[in-house]
Amino acid sequence: MNRIKPFLPFLLTFLVPRGISYYRAIKIAIKTRPPPRPLPAKTSRGLNILFLSICLFFFMSLPSHSPSYQPNIFELTKSRFHIPTDVLFTRLAMVRPLTSSDEALREKITTPIMRQLYLRFGATTLLTCPFCHPTDPNSYLLHHLPTNTLLPHLIHFLLLGLATSTPISGPSTNAFRTKLSLSALTLVILDFYLTTTYSNSIPPSNSPSVPHGIYWTTLTIRPLIICAHDILSSALIYISATNRLPFIFPSTSPTSAHDPEVVKKRQTHLLTQSSVAMQTALTKLRAFGIARSAVVRDAGVNGLKGRDDEYWRAVVGMEGPTRSGADGHGAGNRDVSAGSVWEEEEVMEAVSRVTNGGGLDVEKVRREADIFVESMTQWLEEGVEDG
Structure with a gap:
């Protein structure tokens, strides 16, 4: 007891309060954790890649994984370090037949330094x-490091990168990419050091x-x-992806909404959706402009322009004479401007060149126009069928 007394202030003021707060935090997290969810399909692909990595390196750990594997001849013959070379290989010949590699090795390990190497x-x-x-x-050492030490870790990094990439494994696995890469890098540094x-x-x-x-x-x-x-990486990813231990892995807890990486990914996703919506709206506006242009150009007796003008006259007549005068004047201007544009000499020459095939693939333009019209009038056909 007397030995513990000097440490009592430290225990009572630092360790005990922190232990109590940590216990309460874990207790609250267990009670408020979300229910487990099924494993996502993309996360399952990442776990399959890690399983492949586990099987590969387990096979590499077996002594007979390579035909060129050569056991330690000292252990194979139960010989001590300073045994004469001829006696060592005589014992080896009694265990198994000598090969050309054994004969070359006999000439190499004749000194204690070479045996140490x-x-x-x-x-x-x-x-x-x-x-x-x-x-x-x-x-x-320089000859030994690339193939014996560096190559296995490079293969491991490749498989780990595939298993934690977003296109293959999804964002739930990619959240651990940095942590797992750092842990794998730690293994590389430790291996190189040893x-x-x-x-x-x-x-x-x-x-x-x-x-x-x-x-x-x-x-x-x-x-x-x-x-x-x-x-351990597979267990970590599985537990996190299925919401089983959110108090240890905050990537699946509600606080992940404040994570800068998660917020950035959500903003990117929303921006992509907004861009697609704007492109769709722009396409529809272009289709409306083309349809409006076709209406204005059809200026025959029973053409679309006459029906359009009649419709707008009726609308203006219902809204008031002031608006009618303004719209009538504007409509007249549109007719004149449209007619004057098409009757200009430069425009007529350009139309003539295009019609005569002056550098324009008419068939290609026709195909693109057909595809565009079909995509924009599909809803009309569906409406007619429903009616």
Whole structure:
């Protein structure tokens, strides 16, 4: 009790109030959380990609996943570190037939430094590196890192990026894209740090222990850690997408309405809808203008223009003589202006060039006009059928 007394002020003033407030927050969140919802289809696609990643890296963690896999010959023959090379390979020949790679390796691991590099980087790096030298261990490291350390993480980043992309997995999965990418990047940094700094120490000459290589340990542990990362990521995405733990994952809670990213996505969605609505309205206005132009140009005895003028005269007669005079004057101006425009010499020459095929594809224009008219008069045909 006397040992705890110095820490009592800290416990009573800091930890206890925070613990109580956190307990109350969790209790309220559990009571007010929304009901679970079914898993969205896009989120299911993202989880399927993560499942593929889990299966792939679990297969990579198996010792026999590659035909070129070579086990640690010290463990295979139960030999100590300083055993003579000829004795080591004689024991290896008793376990399995020697190959050309074994013969090449026999010439490599004749010194303690090369055996240390063998335990650190494996046989493939020692045999295939064209620029490495025993006096420069970093040269073996540079040859080892891209294919053995960097490549698995690049594959993991690719699958993780596909699983958390908005077009494939939807916004509920994309909300975790940054967090999961940072956690995967942490694994890369940790892996690089261990690979570049850790090395098997050279044991004493009289040590009877069998050396265990870090290369074979990382060959198994690295894919398993990536598997565990993807399993936790899948659980996180599933729980969040189905609204099961909103007090831990705020992306599904009501407070997400104040999230800047969510607000930005909603604004973008509303802007897209508004743009589509404006384009539709503009198309309808153009159709109305074309229809109005057709009415004005049909100036025959029983043409549409005569019916239109008669309609507006009736409307003006009902509204008052002042409006009638103004509209009549305006209608007259429209007729004169329309007639004068079409009777101008430049306009007539342009119409003549177009009619005679002067650089205009008449068939293409006719097809586009037919498509436009059909799309704009479809509601008229539907109204006639309903009537």
